[in-house]
Amino acid sequence: MKKFLVVFFVVALTISLCACTPQTSGSGPSTAPEGTQNNSLIRVGFAQCKADESDWRKANTKSVQDALSRENGFDLILADSNNDAAKQVSDVQGFIDQEVDYIIIAAVNEDGWDTVLGNAQKAGIPVILMDRTINASEDLYTCWLGGGFYDEGVKATDWMAKRFANGKQANIVHLQGQLGASAQVGRTQALEDAIGANSNWKLLAQQTGEWSTDTAKEIMASWIQQYGAEINCVYAENDNMADGAIQALEEAGMTAGGDEGVAIISFDANRAYLQMTLEGKINCNVECNPLLGPGVAAIIKKIESGGQPNKKESVEETAFYYDTITQEIIDARPY
Amino acid sequence: MRFLNIRTGVSIKSGLKTIAKSLASSRLTFSIVILLIVLVQNIITTPTFFKVSITNGLLSGYIPNILDEASELVIVTLGMTLVIAATGGVDISVGAIMAISASFCGLMLNGSEYRTDVFHNPYILALLIGLLGGALCGVFNGFLVSYLKMQPMIATLILFTAGRSIAKQITHGQTIYIMNPVYKYLGVQIPGVPIRTTIIVSTVIIVIMVLVTKLTSLGLYVQSVGINGSPSRLVGLNSRMIKLMAFVICGILSGIAGLVGSSSIGSVNSGELGLSIEMDAILAVALGGNMLGGGKFSIAGSVIGAYTIQAITTTLYAMSVRADQLNVFTAFIIIVIIVASSDVFKDKVQKLTRKVFSKNVSVGG
Numbered sequence: 001m002k003k004f005l006v007v008f009f010v011v012a013l014t015i016s017l018c019a020c021t022p023q024t025s026g027s028g029p030s031t032a033p034e035g036t037q038n039n040s041l042i043r044v045g046f047a048q049c050k051a052d053e054s055d056w057r058k059a060n061t062k063s064v065q066d067a068l069s070r071e072n073g074f075d076l077i078l079a080d081s082n083n084d085a086a087k088q089v090s091d092v093q094g095f096i097d098q099e100v101d102y103i104i105i106a107a108v109n110e111d112g113w114d115t116v117l118g119n120a121q122k123a124g125i126p127v128i129l130m131d132r133t134i135n136a137s138e139d140l141y142t143c144w145l146g147g148g149f150y151d152e153g154v155k156a157t158d159w160m161a162k163r164f165a166n167g168k169q170a171n172i173v174h175l176q177g178q179l180g181a182s183a184q185v186g187r188t189q190a191l192e193d194a195i196g197a198n199s200n201w202k203l204l205a206q207q208t209g210e211w212s213t214d215t216a217k218e219i220m221a222s223w224i225q226q227y228g229a230e231i232n233c234v235y236a237e238n239d240n241m242a243d244g245a246i247q248a249l250e251e252a253g254m255t256a257g258g259d260e261g262v263a264i265i266s267f268d269a270n271r272a273y274l275q276m277t278l279e280g281k282i283n284c285n286v287e288c289n290p291l292l293g294p295g296v297a298a299i300i301k302k303i304e305s306g307g308q309p310n311k312k313e314s315v316e317e318t319a320f321y322y323d324t325i326t327q328e329i330i331d332a333r334p335y
Numbered sequence: 336m337r338f339l340n341i342r343t344g345v346s347i348k349s350g351l352k353t354i355a356k357s358l359a360s361s362r363l364t365f366s367i368v369i370l371l372i373v374l375v376q377n378i379i380t381t382p383t384f385f386k387v388s389i390t391n392g393l394l395s396g397y398i399p400n401i402l403d404e405a406s407e408l409v410i411v412t413l414g415m416t417l418v419i420a421a422t423g424g425v426d427i428s429v430g431a432i433m434a435i436s437a438s439f440c441g442l443m444l445n446g447s448e449y450r451t452d453v454f455h456n457p458y459i460l461a462l463l464i465g466l467l468g469g470a471l472c473g474v475f476n477g478f479l480v481s482y483l484k485m486q487p488m489i490a491t492l493i494l495f496t497a498g499r500s501i502a503k504q505i506t507h508g509q510t511i512y513i514m515n516p517v518y519k520y521l522g523v524q525i526p527g528v529p530i531r532t533t534i535i536v537s538t539v540i541i542v543i544m545v546l547v548t549k550l551t552s553l554g555l556y557v558q559s560v561g562i563n564g565s566p567s568r569l570v571g572l573n574s575r576m577i578k579l580m581a582f583v584i585c586g587i588l589s590g591i592a593g594l595v596g597s598s599s600i601g602s603v604n605s606g607e608l609g610l611s612i613e614m615d616a617i618l619a620v621a622l623g624g625n626m627l628g629g630g631k632f633s634i635a636g637s638v639i640g641a642y643t644i645q646a647i648t649t650t651l652y653a654m655s656v657r658a659d660q661l662n663v664f665t666a667f668i669i670i671v672i673i674v675a676s677s678d679v680f681k682d683k684v685q686k687l688t689r690k691v692f693s694k695n696v697s698v699g700g
Contacts (some may be wrong), residue, residue: 015533052503052606055510062508173645179659213600218404222652223399225383240604247600251523253391272450272512 014117042102042300044068045095047088049108049132049181051080054211054240055270058288059335060131064104067293074297083178085109092116096123102300107132109180117141126303130292135183143309145295147317150185152286153190154263159284160194160201160233163263167200170263173223174206175216175236175245183288186210186269187237204231209241216244224252233263239273239285242266246281256280257322269320274330277320286319287306290335358400362676363626368640369622369672373646381653394529403599405645406533407433408615409638410592413615414545414585415616416637420561421581422480423629424487425617431498432472433593433609438505440465440594441603445511446520452514462521466590468577472498473586477579479690495613502605511603522598533595540591545634554632557581561629615644622672 040284043047046068051061061078068074077100085108095103096119100314103125107113109135117140120127131146164170174191177184195201206229209216216236223231233257234249236242246256255261258280266273269287292315299309320329377384377397387396411429418426443461444454453700454461472494479490521532528535548554556577559567564574589609596601621627623636647668656664674680 050606052499052508054604054606058510058606143359176658205655206658207652207655208661212610213604214596214601214607217600217649218400219652221400221404222397222649225395225400226381226653226655240607243602244600251391251393252395261501272510275450 016218017254040050041070041073042290042304043075043077043098043100044102045077045092045098045100046077046104047079047081047091047095047106047108049081049088050083051078053083054268055272056238056288056290059220059270060106063291063293064130064296065194065293067297068300070258072297077113079317081108083108085112087315089113089116096120096125102126102303103127104130104296105132105134105257106130106327107134107182110135110182110185111180114140126127128299130296131183131288131290138311142303143299143313145292145299145313145315147288147315148161148286149186150190151186152267152288152317153187154194155286155317156174156187156267156284157190157194159319159321160235160263160265163283164198164200164233170198170201170233171204171227171230172233172235173204173220173227173231173245175209175219175241176206177208177237177241178210179208182266183267184237191235207238209244211238211240211245213240213247216241217248218244219253220245221252224248224254229254231262233264233265237267239266239268239270239282240275242282244278246276257283271284271330271335273331274320274333277322278325278327279332280322284319285321287317289315289317291315338655348677358658360636363636363639364642366623366636367674370639370643370646371676373453373643373668376588377650377653379594381650384650384653389529392527392529393524393531397649399531399534400482400633401642401645401649402537402650403531405580405642407539407596407609407610408619408645409641410540410588410595411609412616412619412623412641413540413634414588414612416620416623416632416634417557417581418487419617419620419627420629420632421557421578421623422487423561423627424480425613425627426476426491426582426585427488428472428476428491428494428498429589429592429616430609430612431494431502432589433596433612434468434499434502434605435472435505436465436469436590436593437495437597437608438502438511438601438605438615439468441511441597444513447507449509450512450514452516452518454515458517462594465594466587468585469588469590469593470583471586473583474579476586477582480582481575481578500603502608506603506605510605513597513601518598520598521603522595522600524656533599536591536595536669540588541634541638548634553580558569558630558632562631586700616641618669619644622676624676669694 032181046064048061050057051283052058052245065076068076077095079091081091088108089112092105093116103120107129113136115136117127117136121140126142130143131143132161160170176188197205205223207219209219234242234245246264249256249262257264264282266282266285267288273282273285276282282332295313295315299313302309368613373685384397387394387398414428415429439570440461443456445451445462446455476491476494479485480487521536523531525532556572560572560574560577570573596608619640623633625632625636647665651661651664
């Protein structure tokens with residue numbers, strides 16, 4: 001009996017460990033078919049900040065995995081740093097030691113990249129920054145691909161300017177992303193600039209919800225105690241946090257969204273939240289395109305064929321509004 | 336409390352002296368004092384802090400908010416207390432178990448759809464399956480610790496690492512949105528009941544745990560196994576079974592916390608649910624005056640510890656502390672508490688108290 005149990009748990013353990021391999025598929029030698037075939041593949045190390053952080057990040061991870069698949073001629077090694085900046089730097093150093101052909105980084109933090117990117121440069125490995133920007137000399141990386149976070153923020157504040165036109169007072173509460181992430185920095189900057197430019201906009205409170213629904217709901221509940229019906233605009237820097245804020249408002253008997261309710265601004269525009277935009281609960285949802293995989297693949301192909309990508313490659317982004325969005329628009333989107 | 340005694344000591348010396356001594360030596364008193372200090376300072380910074388009203392049919396205010404937000408942590412902390420007491424080690428997989436439980440429940444309710452308001456299975460059945468998932472994780476952890484003699488932290492590191500990936504596989508890698516309003520009964524409100532369900536659930540579980548550990552011999556068994564396993568075995572206790580049981584109870588409680596947590600936001604996100612809660616739970620147990628080396632434990636202490644952690648967070652939000660300073664403030668408060676609760680510091684304070692007392696006595700006499 002005891003032996004049986006031991007065997008059972010060893011099997012269970014193996015299965016549970018196998019459950020994590022999809023994230024790193026293609027990394028181990030066991031999954032590589034033949035040595036000769038492996039040599040023809042382009043080896044790409046992908047340092048993701050946190051592969052399952054939000055719906056956006058999940059879509060982003062999947063897009064890169066799909067675009068840099070074995071069928072497309074890539075051998076992708078995914079390292080998930082779980083939002084640990086120090087681990088991410090050592091992941092990238094690991095890629096350099098493994099002598100990969102390319103490194104993709106979605107940075108946890110903007111700072112602390114000089115040394116490791118210097119090492120990559122010495123090793124002659126091109127570095128592609130994806131979606132998040134960093135504070136380092138432009139010479140240290142090959143190019144950056146992503147949406148413009150500041151521009152996204154401007155799309156949102158443009159809508160707010162229409163909602164709070166003719167001197168109508170805006171009392172804004174601001175749910176920030178994880179501090180230091182470039183999405184947070186850009187979107188916060190856009191809002192703060194707009195508040196500076198509009199005298200009828202007042203920032204009641206500002207706090208980091210760390211991209212999480214649960215934390216955002218908790219903070220919003222606290223603000224409702226503090227400001228109550230005074231709040232008439234929530235600027236949430238991603239969909240998950242907007243969701244948390246809306247739930248806190250509804251539990252307090254306040255109306256979220258619509259023409260008369262508390263104006264809800266959200267970013268990322270994932271499918272579930274576009275549905276909420278259609279339901280009128282989110283007023284303005286600015287897209288942040290997570291499907292960067294094909295773009296990254298194109299950049300690598302360009303470098304492979306001797307070309308030089310631009311320092312900044314951007315992707316198209318749009319915004320969705322509660323009064324103009326339709327089910328057809330949502331259904332036509334790939335994520 | 337002790338400082339109070341210093342001032343009033345002259346007039347009512349001997350009686351207060353004994354009370355002060357027993358109070359100062361009780362670890363529980365210390366936890367309560369800390370919680371009170373955290374709460375009471377709000378009278379100055381946030382005058383409305385203790386206001387409670389009924390809004391939209393729900394009891395609302397900062398205090399109900401604390402009780403609500405702390406509920407997940409309280410439930411997890413109870414399980415963590417038992418594990419620490421029985422094994423002298425910690426279970427760091429509690430957050431991952433929360434995600435696994437909720438994912439099972441979400442899968443049962445939503446089927447393969449990522450966002451729907453139709454239940455594919457009965458609600459109660461889904462909850463039970465979720466709890467079963469938590470219990471199985473507990474069995475797995477407990478087996479590794481009690482039968483394979485692994486260090487608890489190393490044993491639970493397996494599920495800590497792999498648990499969220501397992502949960503992710505269960506939900507097909509996506510966040511599940513359960514739109515049926517019934518799903519929110521557990522995490523928000525049962526229609527017509529003015530108190531949040533989370534508060535009711537956590538209170539009921541606290542009461543059950545206190546009763547079980549006080550009225551049955553489980554509490555005593557856990558303590559004796561935690562203090563020293565071998566003699567306990569010699570007097571006929573099955574120490575393996577008791578350790579296993581501690582992990583299973585911890586697994587089930589984590590499961591409940593997972594269901595409560597996902598229900599309160601109406602969705603299951605395997606990457607977010609209960610993230611880093613293991614650290615808060617360990618801290619709560621420590622703040623409650625429990626020995627992290629195992630043995631003697633206090634359910635009440637752990638519960639107070641958990642509410643203290645939430646009270647600190649809510650207080651800082653109410654004080655509008657800037658986001659970039661939030662962690663600094665939290666860390667500062669925790670450091671003060673930990674240092675103040677250390678034995679060396681307490682000894683110093685006790686000696687000082689004695690000195691002041693004896694001086695006063697000689698002056699007064």
